[in-house]
Amino acid sequence: MEKENVNTIKYPAMLDAKLDKIALELGLSKRALFIKMVEYFYRTKKDPTDVSDDLLKNSFAKSHKTYTSFIKTQEQLLLIPMKEAMDKMISNQKDIVKYFNEQVVGANKTILKNQQEQNSKLLETEKLLAKVIDGKEKLKANFILILNAYIRNREELGSFKSREKEELIEDVRKQVANL
Known part of the structure; x- marks a missing residue:
């Protein structure tokens, strides 16, 4: 076996307990964990004393900018045109x-005006019809009176008085014409 060049590092016992716990959780020996930590810091060029980790912040900021630009693009392509179309549709619906x-x-x-006009004309027609019916009945009654008077007077004249019969006929015609 080759002998490796091994160096030793001294550190406090409390730190050794933390190193044991981390190594156990990762399933590594303390030596393998130490090697991995050194490789990690060497490759990432992170400062182990910098707890805030600016590279991580930069990574988050870059991701955030990517998401923000994606959302803005979607807003321009989809949301704004949809909102404008909906506003236009709502305006058209209102119109x-x-x-x-x-x-x-x-x-x-x-329609209401026409119905009212029709109703008033119907009332006028009903009044006129009532007058016509009433007038018809009066006319019938007067005609019957004239006819009865004519029949009575003709019977009284007898058969030989032709001139008086002519006068009677003429008188009845005038009365009928005056109805």
Whole structure:
């Protein structure tokens, strides 16, 4: 066996307990853990005394900028056009509802006006019809009176008085014409 060049490091016993615990959790010997730690700090060029780890912060900041730019791109490509389209659709819907309401209200007013006119004309027609029916009944009654008077007077005249019969006929015609 070759003999390795081995150096020793002295450190406090409390640090040895922490080193034991970390080595046990990672399944490494203390020596292998120490080698890995040295390699890690050597490759990453991290300062072990810098607890805030600026490289990690820079990595997070870069990721954050990437996510932010992705979200802004999506906003420009998708969200803003969708919002504009929805706003336009809502505006169009409002215009349609407004136009519909104006048309319906206008049509309803026209229909109501026409119904009122029709109702008043119907009432006038009913009054006129009542007068016609009433007038018809009066006309019938007057005509029957004239006819009865004619029949009675003709019976009284007898058969030989032609001039008086002519006068009676003429008188009855005038009365019927005056109805």
